[in-house]
Amino acid sequence: MDDRIRRHAEVLVDQCAEVQPGDMVRVVAPPVAEDLVVAVYERLGEIGARPTLSWRGSRAQRAYKLALDPEDASTAEHTLAAIKETDAYIGINGARNVAESSDVSADVMTALRRANKELQDEFRETRWVGTQYPAPGNAQKAGMSTEAYEDFVYRAVDRDWDEQRAFQSQMVEILDDASEVRIVSGDDTDLTMSVEGMIAENDADDNNMPGGEAFTAPVPDSVEGTIHFDQPRMWRGEEILDARLTFEDGDVVEYSASQNEDALEEILETDDGARRIGELGIGMNRGIDQFTYNMLFDEKMGDSIHLALGRAYDENVPEDREPNDSAIHVDLITDMSEDSFIEVDGEVVQRNGTFTFEDGFEAES
Template sequence: MDERIRRHAEVLVDQCAAVERGDMVRVNAPAVAEDLVVAVYERLGEIGARPTLAWRNSRASRAFDRAMDPEDYTRSDHTLAMLEETDAYIGINGARNLAETSDVSPENMTAARRENKDLQEALKETRWVGTQYPAPGDAQKAGMSTEAYEDFVYRAVDRDWDAQREFQAQMVEILDDASEVRIVSGEETDLTMSVDGMIAENDADDNNMPGGEAFTAPVPDSVEGTVRFDKPRMWRGEEILDARLTFEDGEVVEYSARQKEDALEEILNTDDGARRIGELGIGMNRGIDRFTYNMLFDEKMGDTVHLALGSAYDENVGEDREQNDSAIHVDMITDMSEDSFIEVDGEIVQRDGTFIFEDGFEE
């Protein structure tokens, strides 16, 4: 077995999920990721944990969702019961066909997301981590050979995570003490938001592998201005290009896209909370140096920021602060490498992708 796969498994089990002897561990993965599942199981056995395995099948999911009446979706209580007895959860992504569910109706997909909300809440009570196996479908979508994509994935994953956490902590400290953040990029993005009383977090080797961002939540009704997301966003197999959103009092009042505007509209119409921002994230993983149509990596890419339409994470919401609530959390990315800056309480803290605490920063 490729030693990089064993190292990936060790990072997931030992660092991200912090599995201990006797833990009840749920592993959820597609069949294409079998090698990583085997390595994870081997490490769990060395520790003395008690794993169960759920194989995901996107073709089966497509068949089910196409056959369902939207009104027949109900909470999966047996899955909820399993999660309530789970100590640690390791979710592995990987695809043979990333567009497998693209012909499932929006009504069914929205209904499924709403009924899964309790499952997502239960998952948060475990020590959970999500990761990526370098599968052929993901490599193809990234426009890379399978071998090149493997190198890319492991370069992003196999890092000195203590050093990465320390690097990101500098931006977390800035955000945690902040009242207002302004994001400017080119002539089309100028957005301000209050983060007063919100809590900034450091995503290194915790719930996402790879990690690589500092993130917080805006006060829901504080977002003002316009943002252009110049990186594509995949939604149910469709590519949204050049999405533009204008906010007033925290809510999207105008929107457009050069391609698949109807998909953007579907996102915004999920529920009331889908028209507000639940997360501001700043990408800081310099091991991720290209866009690959995979949000697990793309949102962590250095020289980017991302905003999520929809729900805010519990850990970002301060005491006595309102939390944006939605059935979705849809990240969208803006390039900050040129003609851009991030301003915190009137001080520029990043210009053209270089942070104030890095060599080469020019105010």
């Protein structure tokens, strides 16, 4: 077995999920990721954990969704019960065909997202991590050979995570003390939001592998202005291009896309919370240096920011505040490498992708 797969498994089990002897661990993965599952199970055995495995078949899921009446979508109580008894969850993504569910109706997908919200809420109470196996379908979507994609994935995953965390902590400290954030890029992005009292978090080797971002939540009704998401967003196999959103009092009041605008509309129509922003994330993983149509990696790219339509993460919102609530959490990305800056309380903290605490930073253009 490739040593990089074993190292990947060790990071997932030991650092991300922090599995202890006797823990009940749920592993969910597609068959294409069997090598990583084997390595994860080997490590769980060495620790003395108690795992259970659920294979996730994309063709079977598609068949179910095509046959399902949206009115029949409801919470899977047996899955909910299993999550409640789980100490740690390890989710592994990987696809032979990334567009397998592209012909499933929007009504079914929306109904299932709403039905699964209770599962998502309970799932977040466990120790969990999600990761990517370098499967052929994902390599093809990224426009890379399987071997090149493997190198890309492991370059992003196999890092000095203590060093990465320390690097990101500098941005976390800036966000934690901030009142207002302004994002400017080119001529068509100028967006402000309040983050006063919100809690900034450091995503290194925790819930996502790879990690690589500092993130917080805006005050839901504070987002004002317009943003152009110049990086594509895949949604159920459809590519949304050039999404533009205009906000007033926190709500999306205008939207457009140069391709698949109906998919963007589907996202926004999920529920009331889907028209508000639940997360501001700032990508900081320099090991991710190209766009690959995989949000787990793309949102962590250095020189990028992302905003998530929908649900805010509980860890970003103090107990005395009401978080933005939704059945979705959909990230959209803007490149900040050129003609761009991030301003915090009137001070530029990143210009053209370079942070104030990095060599080469220029406070003024």
